[in-house]
Amino acid sequence: MKFSVKGDKLAEYLSKLNSVIPSRSPLPILDNILFDLKGNELKLLASDLEIFIRTTLEVEGKKDGRVAIPARRLLDISRTLTSASLSVEVNDKNRITIKTSNGKYTIGGEPAEDFPSPEEKSDLHTINLDGHTFKRYLSKTIHAVNTDELRRNMSGVLMDVNRNELKFVATDGFRLAKIIKKDFKKQSEIEEKIIIPLKTGQHIMKLNNNDDSNIEFDDIDLKVSFSDVEIYSKLIDDSFPSYENVIPKDNDKILKVSKILLSDSLKRALIFADVITKRVRLEIKSGSMEIKADNPEIVSEGEETIECTFVSNSGSEDFDKSPFVIAFNASYLLDAVSQMETEEINISFGNSSKAAITTPSKQADNEDFIELIMPVRVG
Amino acid sequence: MSEFGHKIIFHIDMDAFFASCEEAIRPELKNKPLVVGGTKEDKRSIVACPNYLARAKGVRTAMPLTKAMALVPEANFIRSTKGLYSDYSKKVREIFYKYTPVVQPMSVDEAFLDVTEVLHLHNNDHIKLAEIIKNEIKSTLKITCSIGIAANKICAKIGSKFNKPDGITVVPFGKEKEFLAELTIDKIPGAGKATQDKLKKYGIIKIGDILKYNKSFYENEIGIHTSFLINVASGKSSDKVSEFGEDRKSLSKENTFWEDTDDRDFLQSELYYLMERCCQKLRSINTKSRTITVKVKYFDFKVNQKSFTGKKYSNVETDFYDDAVELMDKMLVKKKKLRLLGIKFSELVKGDAAMQENMFDDVDKKENLLKKIDKIRKKYNYDVVKFGRTFKI
Numbered sequence: 101m102k103f104s105v106k107g108d109k110l111a112e113y114l115s116k117l118n119s120v121i122p123s124r125s126p127l128p129i130l131d132n133i134l135f136d137l138k139g140n141e142l143k144l145l146a147s148d149l150e151i152f153i154r155t156t157l158e159v160e161g162k163k164d165g166r167v168a169i170p171a172r173r174l175l176d177i178s179r180t181l182t183s184a185s186l187s188v189e190v191n192d193k194n195r196i197t198i199k200t201s202n203g204k205y206t207i208g209g210e211p212a213e214d215f216p217s218p219e220e221k222s223d224l225h226t227i228n229l230d231g232h233t234f235k236r237y238l239s240k241t242i243h244a245v246n247t248d249e250l251r252r253n254m255s256g257v258l259m260d261v262n263r264n265e266l267k268f269v270a271t272d273g274f275r276l277a278k279i280i281k282k283d284f285k286k287q288s289e290i291e292e293k294i295i296i297p298l299k300t301g302q303h304i305m306k307l308n309n310n311d312d313s314n315i316e317f318d319d320i321d322l323k324v325s326f327s328d329v330e331i332y333s334k335l336i337d338d339s340f341p342s343y344e345n346v347i348p349k350d351n352d353k354i355l356k357v358s359k360i361l362l363s364d365s366l367k368r369a370l371i372f373a374d375v376i377t378k379r380v381r382l383e384i385k386s387g388s389m390e391i392k393a394d395n396p397e398i399v400s401e402g403e404e405t406i407e408c409t410f411v412s413n414s415g416s417e418d419f420d421k422s423p424f425v426i427a428f429n430a431s432y433l434l435d436a437v438s439q440m441e442t443e444e445i446n447i448s449f450g451n452s453s454k455a456a457i458t459t460p461s462k463q464a465d466n467e468d469f470i471e472l473i474m475p476v477r478v479g
Numbered sequence: 480m481s482e483f484g485h486k487i488i489f490h491i492d493m494d495a496f497f498a499s500c501e502e503a504i505r506p507e508l509k510n511k512p513l514v515v516g517g518t519k520e521d522k523r524s525i526v527a528c529p530n531y532l533a534r535a536k537g538v539r540t541a542m543p544l545t546k547a548m549a550l551v552p553e554a555n556f557i558r559s560t561k562g563l564y565s566d567y568s569k570k571v572r573e574i575f576y577k578y579t580p581v582v583q584p585m586s587v588d589e590a591f592l593d594v595t596e597v598l599h600l601h602n603n604d605h606i607k608l609a610e611i612i613k614n615e616i617k618s619t620l621k622i623t624c625s626i627g628i629a630a631n632k633i634c635a636k637i638g639s640k641f642n643k644p645d646g647i648t649v650v651p652f653g654k655e656k657e658f659l660a661e662l663t664i665d666k667i668p669g670a671g672k673a674t675q676d677k678l679k680k681y682g683i684i685k686i687g688d689i690l691k692y693n694k695s696f697y698e699n700e701i702g703i704h705t706s707f708l709i710n711v712a713s714g715k716s717s718d719k720v721s722e723f724g725e726d727r728k729s730l731s732k733e734n735t736f737w738e739d740t741d742d743r744d745f746l747q748s749e750l751y752y753l754m755e756r757c758c759q760k761l762r763s764i765n766t767k768s769r770t771i772t773v774k775v776k777y778f779d780f781k782v783n784q785k786s787f788t789g790k791k792y793s794n795v796e797t798d799f800y801d802d803a804v805e806l807m808d809k810m811l812v813k814k815k816k817l818r819l820l821g822i823k824f825s826e827l828v829k830g831d832a833a834m835q836e837n838m839f840d841d842v843d844k845k846e847n848l849l850k851k852i853d854k855i856r857k858k859y860n861y862d863v864v865k866f867g868r869t870f871k872i
Contacts, residue, residue: 250801273837346838376769376790377835429835455838474836 101137101165101190105157107181107200113157114175116307116329117146120153121171127216132168134215135190137161145215146171151300152218152332153307166212167194173207218332224316224323225292227261231310231326233281237268238301240279240469243435245298246272253338256295259315263291269343275432276343276472277439283466295336296322303331347472348455351448353421355384356461357408359437359445362389365404366434369393372402373430379476380430384449385423386410393430411446426452427476433458436471452478485652486718487605489592490627490635491612493571494644496588497528497559499622500567504560512536512554517544519556523737527559531644564588567620574615578608583720589639591632593720609647617645629655633716636668655714660687667711674708686712730768732757733821739778741816743808750803751868753822754796759853761794761824762846767834768792768824771799773806776819783810784821791835792828795845799824800868 114133122130127149134145140161145154167190177198178186184200191197194209238257246254251273260267266284270277294317296304304313304324311326317335324331369380373393383390389408394401410421426449437445442460449456455472463469493499497515502508512533517524526547529538536551548556568587575582581593594608601608609626617623627638629650637659641648650658663685664675683689689712697708710716732753740746750773761768769792774784785806793799803822811817852864 271838273839274835276838341839343838376788377792453836455836472838474838477834477836 101135101167102162102188103137103142104160104162104185104187105142107178107184107186109157110186111175111178111182113144113155114171114178116155117144117153118171118175119306120146120148120151120303122148129168129210129214129216131170131172132210132215133171133174134166134168134212136166136212138164145217147216147218149216150297150334151303152216152330153303154218154330154332156328165190167196168210168212168215169196170207170209177205218323219321221316221318221321221323224318224321226314226316229266229313229315231308231312233266234313234315234326235305235308235310237266237279237281238296238305240439241268241270241277242298242301242305243439244270244272244275244277244471245301247298248272252336253295253340256297256336257301258293258295258340260293261286261291269340271341271343274429274474275436276347277436278343278347278468278470278472280468281466282468292317293340294319294322295338295340297333297336300324300331300333307331346455347470348448348450348457351450351454351457353384353424353449354411354413354418355389355408355447355449356411356444357389357406357447359440359443361406362445363434363437365391365406366430366437368404369402370430370434372400377476378429378431379427380433381425381427381478383423383425384408386418386421424449424452425478426456427478428456428473429476432473436473439469439471485630486593486595487598488629488632488635488718488720489594489605489609489612490629490632490639491575491590491592492625492627492636492639492643493588494623494625495528495530495534496567496622497564498530498533500563501557501560502530503567503621504563508555508557512538512551514538514544514547514551514554514556515559516547517556517558519548521558523735525735529554567622570620571616571622571624574612574619577615578612581720591635591720593718606647606649613645613647631655631714631716631718632720633668633711634659634714637662637666640666656687656712659712659714660685662686664689667708670708729823729825729827730757730760730766731772731821731823733774733819735776735819736817739816739818741811743811746807746811746817746820747804748869749820750807750822751796751800751866753820754799754803755866755869757822757824758794758796758799758849759856761827762850762853766827766829767794768827770824770826771803771806772823772825773803773810774819774821774823775807775810775817776821777812778816778818780818785809788826792826793834795849797845 117133125131130147136143140158141156142159143154143156145152181200187199189197190209194211196207196209198205241257245257254271254273258269260269263286264284266281268279300322307329308326313324313326316323320335320337322333322335366380369391370378372395373379374395381392386409388405390403390405392403410418412418436458440458440460442462444461446459446461447456452475455474458471460469498513501513501515513530514526514533516527522545524544526538526540526542526544528540533551533554538547538550564587572582572584575590575592579592579594579597583591585591594605598605598608605628609628613624613626623645625639625643625646627635627641627648627650629635629638630652634650634655638648638650664670664678664683667686689708694706694709734749734753770786770788772784772786774782776782787802787806789802855864
């Protein structure tokens with residue numbers, strides 16, 4: 101194998117793969133990146149065995165070939181030679197020589213055959229999503245994914261492809277984020293629900309620059325392609341909890357509050373709250389919300405009051421609602437509030453042990469986004 | 480306040496309580512060394528309580544039964560009688576309440592009584608009142624106790640040990656420091672062997688010696704927290720006798736096995752059982768926890784323990800079980816069988832405070848079910864309801 105490439109270009113593509121390379125792997129070959137050159141097209145592949153990421157870049161190809169190259173050393177050297185033109189050559193013994201105008205570096209590689217390859221399936225369902233939607237919907241939900249290892253069925257984002265709707269949902273049992281694309285045009289007969297693992301979702305979000313995406317899947321595997329990136333991943337082989345029943349339909353107290361005032365207050369409350377439960381008490385009445393946090397263990401407490409109003413379903417002010425107290429994990433509430441993109445947000449409540457629902461004061465076109473948060477007992 | 484200008488606290492400690500109760504219901508056991516804890520067949524048991532004749536021959540509480548057998552082969556060795564001690568404990572407590580409403584039971588066989596406000600009914604004679612209580616216990620229950628009288632709790636507690644059995648000791652009011660100064664440091668309640676050994680290295684043998692050094696010396700040089708020790712040596716301690724006891728900081732339970740084991744299934748069952756018992760207690764006092772500690776003792780008596788603090792408070796054993804198993808697994812070492820397994824719940828909170836609701840998991844439903852099971856078990860016995868996890872034991 102022999103090719104030439106600019107240092108900064110190689111560094112850019114190698115760093116795309118960097119995050120999937122396991123820091124400590126039982127399989128030493130995974131410390132490498134597989135280089136596969138055909139003509140001027142160089143494909144780079146890295147994996148942690150659960151996820152494979154492939155990127156393709158244009159180089160000046162001189163001789164086709166395949167080899168596995170230690171990722172860390174190659175990335176380090178290419179990062180320091182960004183402006184140089186690199187000539188890369190691999191001999192029969194998998195020794196890689198990198199030459200610049202005034203330097204020569206040699207790295208020992210591994211046979212390409214030792215590197216695992218992703219399973220290429222031909223009979224997968226396919227949907228196409230514009231890059232904006234795919235990345236946006238993942239980013240609106242992924243923070244709610246369960247991170248404890250016990251409840252696997254919640255440890256990813258549900259993508260629910262429906263007749264005329266596309267839903268992304270994530271939950272950890274304490275909060276649930278759901279976003280619906282209402283103008284989704286069904287592209288085939290498929291009606292499928294898949295759970296995209298958290299880590300796969302994070303890689304997609306990191307690498308996708310709002311590029312249109314081709315999503316292929318069956319019950320077990322997922323392949324996402326966009327721009328010059330292909331991501332292969334296993335899906336979570338479990339059924340997502342039936343979440344529709346837990347979303348309250350009868351929350352009758354709807355509160356309108358400034359997003360920035362509430363999120364700033366919550367950030368301050370977090371400083372004074374118990375470090376594990378992160379509990380904040382909200383004492384809500386028409387006109388104002390008192391936000392209180394305390395941590396008796398370190399004798400700290402904080403409280404502040406912000407403006408808010410009760411509104412009716414139509415959005416007009418509602419003076420009839422009686423005051424009430426409810427408590428939340430401030431982090432969860434802050435996460436939810438941060439996802440809203442309007443200056444004012446609505447939070448609807450039932451009672452102090454029922455889920456509250458946050459929504460933007462105005463939904464984006466053809467979209468329905470809610471985040472549900474379970475309260476903490478007031479005690 | 481009493482006419483003395485301070486409180487009058489009694490610490491009443493029953494003398495060789497389990498053994499005395501046994502002798503009270505089976506007088507034929509009297510006048511001979513008696514060891515409660517197990518019969519001569521129960522080779523792995525430990526001594527729960529020796530009577531004074533057995534103590535005279537060197538038998539101590541928590542000593543392996545085999546050792547006690549070697550010391551006094553002629554003694555009567557009996558297993559403890561279920562329900563007897565709590566029964567007697569209740570009766571003793573009833574007697575306390577006849578004399579003062581301010582009683583803080585510390586365990587089955589000891590309690591603090593604040594008699595400050597009732598002393599005028601007894602001519603302000605605290606010794607007389609102590610004798611009345613002691614005599615009533617002796618005449619109605621046929622068991623004896625020792626009473627320490629002092630202006631604070633620690634001094635009263637040290638006092639009750641001073642003249643055992645069947646004695647009364649007054650720690651002179653205002654002269655506590657002098658009274659304690661000549662006593663050895665092993666008389667301080669709660670000062671374990673490790674602390675004692677550290678102190679002895681610096682020539683601190685008597686309680687009075689503690690005041691030779693200041694707090695920073697102890698913390699920097701010896702590495703122990705000594706506010707408590709310095710207060711004791713100065714004769715100071717709390718005089719608040721609280722009916723509800725001190726705030727509970729943790730709740731634990733442990734079990735020594737009949738034989739050492741490394742059977743993981745058995746250990747998991749045992750772990751679940753211990754957690755069930757602790758959580759049952761937590762539920763009964765409407766308390767929740769979020770930190771569990773699993774303790775193991777290996778065949779060679781070496782101890783190891785690991786803790787985990789979860790995100791939510793609970794008193795439902797299933798909420799902690801998986802984490803507890805993980806902690807235990809980390810401590811299971813090849814070729815090292817366990818002789819003891821224990822579990823501790825700490826970071827306790829009263830009531831429902833700070834419980835994070837879960838949309839897919841009805842916490843109350845689980846807790847209510849377990850509360851009903853607790854009731855059934857209380858009425859009949861533990862074994863009438865069993866979960867699959869504890870079938871093995």
